Amino acid sequence: MTFDVPDACTLPTVEHPMRLAEFDALFSTAVRQVESVTSTHARMRLTGPVGLTATVRDLTARETECCSFFTFTISPQPAGDGEALLLDVEVPDRYADVLASLADRARTVAADPAR
Secondary structure (H helix, E strand, O other): OOOOOOOOOOOOHHHHHHHHHHHHHHHHHHEEEEEEEEOOEEEEEEEEOOOHHHHHHHHHHHHHHHOOOOEEEEEEEOOOOOEEEEEEEEOOHHHHHHHHHHHHHHHHHHHOOOO
16 A cells, blocks of 8 residues: 655655554554544544554654645544543645545554554
């Protein structure tokens, strides 16, 4: 499965595989549900060990630096053990296909982390 990187992304091409691997690691270990709220808004439910929120904040901040069209909102949720959060991802209309690709990848990797 591939992920199409839009021209608006300023991350150097050589770093794309490493960033994708970081997202895949997050998707495979923490994503429990992916919901397409609208064509420009996806919501992911994540759970994991203490430190998950910091990891997600770091990754999404770095992603916003190179792909400024993404808006990430992290909302901590009650968790019995570890941490739980909602990750809302929003994009302008012209990047709806990029968001759909990201959401599809999250669903696929979360469902089959061994891919």
